[in-house]
Amino acid sequence: MASPLGKVAVITGGNAGIGLTLAERLLTLDSSLTLCLACRNMIKAEAARQALLTSHPSSRVECVRLDTSDVQSVYTAAQKIREEYPRVDYLYLNAGTMGKVSVDAMAILKAMVSPRAPEIFRTGEKLLSQKDETTKDGLQEIFATNVFGHFVLIRELEDVLCQPDHTSQVIWTSSQNATRKAFDLEDFQHSEGQEGYSSSKYATDMLSAALTEAYRGRGLVSHTACPGLVVTNLTKGILPPWVWWVMLPLLWVMRALVPSMTISPHNGTEVLVMWALVPSMTISPHNGTEVLVWLSRQVPSSLDPLCKYTSRCKVWGTAYVDREKLDIDLPTAEQFYQKLLQLENHFREKYREVRSEIRGQ
Ligand SMILES: NC(=O)C1=CN([C@@H]2O[C@H](COP(=O)(O)OP(=O)(O)OC[C@H]3O[C@@H](n4cnc5c(N)ncnc54)[C@H](OP(=O)(O)O)[C@@H]3O)[C@@H](O)[C@H]2O)C=CC1
Numbered sequence: 222m223a224s225p226l227g228k229v230a231v232i233t234g235g236n237a238g239i240g241l242t243l244a245e246r247l248l249t250l251d252s253s254l255t256l257c258l259a260c261r262n263m264i265k266a267e268a269a270r271q272a273l274l275t276s277h278p279s280s281r282v283e284c285v286r287l288d289t290s291d292v293q294s295v296y297t298a299a300q301k302i303r304e305e306y307p308r309v310d311y312l313y314l315n316a317g318t319m320g321k322v323s324v325d326a327m328a329i330l331k332a333m334v335s336p337r338a339p340e341i342f343r344t345g346e347k348l349l350s351q352k353d354e355t356t357k358d359g360l361q362e363i364f365a366t367n368v369f370g371h372f373v374l375i376r377e378l379e380d381v382l383c384q385p386d387h388t389s390q391v392i393w394t395s396s397q398n399a400t401r402k403a404f405d406l407e408d409f410q411h412s413e414g415q416e417g418y419s420s421s422k423y424a425t426d427m428l429s430a431a432l433t434e435a436y437r438g439r440g441l442v443s444h445t446a447c448p449g450l451v452v453t454n455l456t457k458g459i460l461p462p463w464v465w466w467v468m469l470p471l472l473w474v475m476r477a478l479v480p481s482m483t484i485s486p487h488n489g490t491e492v493l494v495m496w497a498l499v500p501s502m503t504i505s506p507h508n509g510t511e512v513l514v515w516l517s518r519q520v521p522s523s524l525d526p527l528c529k530y531t532s533r534c535k536v537w538g539t540a541y542v543d544r545e546k547l548d549i550d551l552p553t554a555e556q557f558y559q560k561l562l563q564l565e566n567h568f569r570e571k572y573r574e575v576r577s578e579i580r581g582q
């Protein structure tokens with residue numbers, strides 16, 4: 222059934238950075254698209270809506286309040302979305318936090334002279350550590366914001382996502398900072414370590430694959446994507462603003478050059494890979510969103526749910542899409558999925574009355 226609204230896209234964290242640029246690009250590609258910005262701060266959301274309407278005056282752009290770190294807020298937002306839209310075609314799970322980040326200056330210096338420099342700067346591996354907090358629901362904030370709130374949102378939106386004869390796409394903004402080593406199934410909220418962000422993004426990748434399995438035949442597919450390193454509020458928060466301005470030319474150079482230090486018999490074969498040294502340094506939100514826009518334009522069945530799709534940049538800055546196999550195993554992803562279902566059930570029980578009231582049941 223074609224919706225009278227045209228296609229509907231919901232973007233969490235659509236008021237800034239990658240989410241806002243994505244909104245702009247999706248409207249440019251399809252002016253009949255109905256866009257819902259699901260944001261925690263309604264003042265920022267309304268400002269983003271106005272900016273989008275200025276450039277796309279005939280478009281339908283709406284805002285819904287959603288704090289992904291707060292389970293009850295997710296219930297309320299989901300109900301608003303269900304009431305407003307008969308179907309959601311694209312659910313972009315983009316809202317994200319890194320918590321309080323600190324940079325390991327020594328690790329950065331070591332990375333600069335390491336033969337693995339491109340890989341380390343591509344992923345940010347071990348260069349950062351994060352301090353997490355606990356939400357009012359008693360969850361680790363990074364996990365709650367990046368993973369669990371989004372999981373609850375999908376569950377609550379099942380009826381508008383799973384429709385007969387139609388495929389809806391769930392698209393996660395993951396990261397190349399996702400690392401298997403940072404994730405522990407027994408501590409999936411990462412309450413012990415200092416790599417909550419890496420852990421949450423690895424969790425995202427596993428969850429994405431498990432969702433596609435769990436919803437097979439029900440009209441919902443999930444894909445995971447990395448925008449590359451983009452200078453947004455999230456990354457600006459890592460270092461003082463002036464440092465970013467000083468660093469920008471350096472990032473461009475790092476994207477473009479092959480340092481002679483990597484050219485040795487040992488890693489000579491790497492050279493071809495490294496030309497455009499760190500192609501994941503997409504830097505601008507426009508380049509970073511390349512993969513997110515691209516995914517919405519593919520036939521879902523042509524995509525591989527066990528791959529992460531990434532935005533990359535050529536030496537001179539043209540964005541393109543690449544993909545890499547996910548470093549996951551499906552049995553573990555399935556176990557993690559079951560754990561999330563249990564946690565979600567716990568909250569359904571805990572907030573049974575509130576949820577029923579919100580859903581008008
Ligand atoms: N920038 C980069 O280099 C990379 C970013 N990513 C991912 O891209 C996504 C977007 O980040 P980016 O655009 O860079 O950063 P921004 O900080 O610019 O945007 C993050 C968005 O998420 C929102 N958000 C944060 N916490 C919550 C919450 N609890 N509930 C609802 N919304 C929330 C923010 O809202 P508010 O404005 O109110 O803070 C903002 O809209 C994130 O998932 C990030 O992990 C992945 C790889 C690289």
Ligand SMILES: CC(C)CCC[C@@H](C)[C@H]1CC[C@H]2C3=CC[C@H]4[C@H](C)C(=O)CC[C@]4(C)[C@H]3CC[C@]12C
Nearest residue numbers: 329342343344345348396397398449450468471
């Ligand atoms: C220019 C250098 C000399 C100094 C830069 C140091 C670091 C602050 C940054 C170098 C690489 C950056 C990152 C890489 C991957 C990103 C990842 C994809 C993501 O999701 C979030 C941000 C990154 C971890 C990002 C953070 C800053 C760097 C570590």
